[in-house]
Amino acid sequence: MSFLDNIAAGLSLVANFESFFALFVGVAVGTIAGAIPGLSATMAVALTLPFTFSLAPTTGILLLLGVYKGGVFGGSIPAILIKTPGSPASSATILDGYPMAEKGQAGKALGMALWASCTADAISNLSLILFAGWLASFALKFGPPEFFTLILFSLTIIAGVSGESLLRGALSAILGLLLATVGLDLIYGTSRFTFDNANMMGGLNFIAVLIGLFAIPEIISLVWKPKSMDGKTRSLGDSKVTFAEYKRSFKSIVRGSFIGVFLGSIPGIGAAPSAFLSYSEARRTSPNKENFGKGEIEGVAASEAGNNGVAGATLIPLLALGIPGDVITAIILGAFMIHGLQPGPLMFIMNADIIYGLFIGLIVSSVFLFFIGSLAIRGFKHVANVPPSVLFPCVMVLCTFGVFAVNNNLFDVGVMFAMGWVGFLMLCFRVPAAPFLIAFILGPLLEDNFRQAMLMSNNSPAILFRSPITWFFWLVTFLALVAIVRAGITATRKADKSADPVETGMHESAE
């Protein structure tokens, strides 16, 4: 099928009321969830997942993508107004957004955040459309050894950059791999850590692990130290972004968008580093660099462009290779699997209509984001005032219903609670949860590809170095490891010099 045929097939799939409504609701839910301190975009996507089971695959996935897009932008609203980022990705927005709010320009900062987010979102979506298909056609040359090395590379990056320490990231990833071994062995059908429990023979339910790991620890943290998250919401003040201001920041927005696209397309890096890199590049090249940190509108534009540029790009490895780029795309991968779809190069051949339908939906999501974002900015006061002591008990019930609905199985509810305590311990010991979840998803894939490669080569490990692709992935894995270890040593030296006691970040986000 030609490109135009694919577009037509995708359009026929999404050009209906349900799809656009799902996308609209998704963006609205995501924006609201992102704007509530304590609820992150990840939690919002995880909690929305069970609601997609009864929907058509495209509609359900569009709903999740809408929540994702809305959540990334929504996080910037509390960052600007109450100096509390809705998600780690919005941390860089505080640097100039909050000083602007203090100067009575909260509306202007939010307006620029919205314009920058929508522009970056559009650029990111276009990059996805341009590059995912190309990468998928390249990935058709992949066999088990190539996939094994690719997954190994992805896990290395994810473990290395998700937290503040490579070792704790690696520990998280290894624990995820260990949990993925639970169930029946795929070759011999023998049991591994199942304790003769029929519920565990198919492995632990992905949704139960996911919600347990990302939603329940926040509830446990709140019970441990009930805290008030009430921030003082401000008046918006001057709320119009002029064309001259947008034009002045345009270069930083485009640069930030491409930084986001580049970092987002590498599995594991995520939105927060992209936002900070975009911000620092904008400051480095701006003629007003002395104003950065004091309420410079270009700083808000750059950081928002950086984090929203990631949103579409993280779908590039997911759709082209079947490798989730971050936790949210891992959840979206789960949604694909629940609907019987396996993202990857073959999907571009077997289900091209769904892929192109999603592309069209993503472009529409940028438009929805603009309108819903404009409304959300004005309605933030009502959203931010939801007390956590009312919100979180409801979230727990939402989790219970959602997890039960996956398999109609009460055992999964128990797994969710157990994983909640695991996630809480990880939070206490500052072990990042993202590598755990992604390793849990990629673990079976890693093992299967390794075993297939061994079967193909009659047990010779030389097959893992059989082609330039495998060599390439070994090389980048090695380079990534060296870079991460070097960064770790530098950070350790700095920490050693300052020797400041560090509080356990109980309420820091698990993303």
Added chain:
Amino acid sequence: MSIRTIQFRLGIGTMICSAFLIFYAIPNWVTSPANVPKIVLSPVFWPMVVAVFLALVGAGLLASARKFDKSADSISESSDTDHFAEYGRLAALAVLMIATVYVLPLLGLVWTSMLTIVALALLIQSRYPKTVVLCAIIVPLVLYAFFAHVAGVAIPQGIFLRLP
């Protein structure tokens, strides 16, 4: 907790976990056929690899803990923190979660959820009791309506009171 303490405790825990896996869990809880021709294809191989890597990471954590300055070891927690109350609430939450799992088949998901919301709000010491009670009634009923009547999920109804 300081970074040094965190790394040290994690390192010790990881080493113990690894030893437990290698010497007890894998030999007892992973079944492997007797006639596996290649060791790399054995069901035991992958968990063993993971356990060995776990040991390496544990050793790395312990080694890295030594690099941090001892002066960073002081635990800065406010003296007015009531640890007894904190851990008491955590224990109560654990009991609530276990009770939820066991009560679910008896009371059904909707009634259990209503009780859960109220109990959790009590644990958190919510200052909005009326709103909590209102949410405890509305949220489970709305979720029931969606999952049972829109998504077609068979929500457990319990043995006492059944919803349409």
